[in-house]
Amino acid sequence: MIELSDEEYIRVLPLLKNQAYEPVFAYSVIDHNQSGKVFVDHRENPATSLIVNSYGQYLLAGNGSDEHFMNDIVEYLLNEQNHSTYYDLYVTTPELLSLISERLAGRTVLLHRSSFTFDPSRFQNLKTTLKALPEHYVMKSMDDTLFNKYRNEMDSSYDSLWNSSQHFIERGFGYCIMMNDHFASVCNSFFVGGGYADIDIVTVDEYQKQGLATLTGAAFIEHCLKHDVVPNYNCDAGNQRSIQLATKLGFVRNYDFPMLWWHQDKIIISNYLEKFNYSNQ
Incomplete structure (x- = not known):
């Protein structure tokens, strides 16, 4: 994956337009208000990006057309050393959700957020x-x-x-x-x-x-x-x-809107799903 320098973060802003919810955690990284990283498939004109907020909020944005980049993202997400104890993975399109969900099957749970x-x-x-x-x-x-x-x-x-x-x-x-x-x-x-x-x-x-x-x-x-x-x-x-x-x-x-959640503690996952009635869905 290509990691952008701080000065290059603004290159991914077009990928965040016209969302049904505001990914403020991603903007906070792009605006250098809070720490994180920005990965892209192409440095000059990125078509897909993974924006990582250090708190554990991640945004996958773009079209996901670069197979190599998508594989790199999956490798990054599956490596527990890249995360503290959990991550929330948000996506910008249903197509991206389908692409990444298939690759993370059995490793994450599907949650729904209200905006x-x-x-x-x-x-x-x-x-x-x-x-x-x-x-x-x-x-x-x-x-x-x-x-x-x-x-x-x-x-x-x-x-x-x-x-x-x-x-x-x-x-x-x-x-x-x-x-x-x-x-x-x-x-x-x-x-x-x-x-x-x-x-x-x-x-x-x-x-x-x-x-x-x-x-x-x-x-x-x-x-x-x-x-x-x-x-x-x-x-x-x-x-x-x-x-x-x-x-x-x-x-x-x-x-x-849907999102994917990974936590290293399976008991925390189970308790959360029960608390918010996911077990009844």
Whole structure:
């Protein structure tokens, strides 16, 4: 495979046009906001590309006509040393999905994601009904201290998303609701690129059902609108709670699309499939 240099990443942008969902994780690599690699079949005028975000989100884009390149991609995907513990493989066309699925048969599972379009008017309607932050809770913007606290106490995977707290502050953003110096609800930018910011909302179990996720999500969206960034939302098609939250925040569910998932821990795969009702399909 040919690996492009940082300066050459923009050559694959034409392959990402007219998608039914926004692959923000791929844009984040192309825009040099988050780390990754870009592989192509031809350096000057690529027809197919594999965009690898270091977090484990991969995009296969193009026509897949180069048999040699497709074989190289399969070899790359089958080599577990190229991944941390998992990868999510997104594709840009049904034809590409068919091509790669055949080659990865038995090695990955098929999942479905729901994509959403942000509707500013719905969000404005939400703002008129938002409840005040409950007493004793405090809303804060994520600074470097809070970011380090978050990745140390709640989500160590953020080390793969952002190289440092300073990197997050420079290229990302987030909001959190605190209770006595403890996180209650957090909404961070997962990926940032192409003019979009992916939303990642987490509410600690003991603080759920108080509307906190809606409040942190609304603060995040307000930040996006103020800085000319489009908020972006997607989740597993079986995650009804997440779909309901997206709808409440002003997003319109518009498309469910397939993707392939590999994880080295088969128990995690089994639990995930059961949690989101794939076993009943």
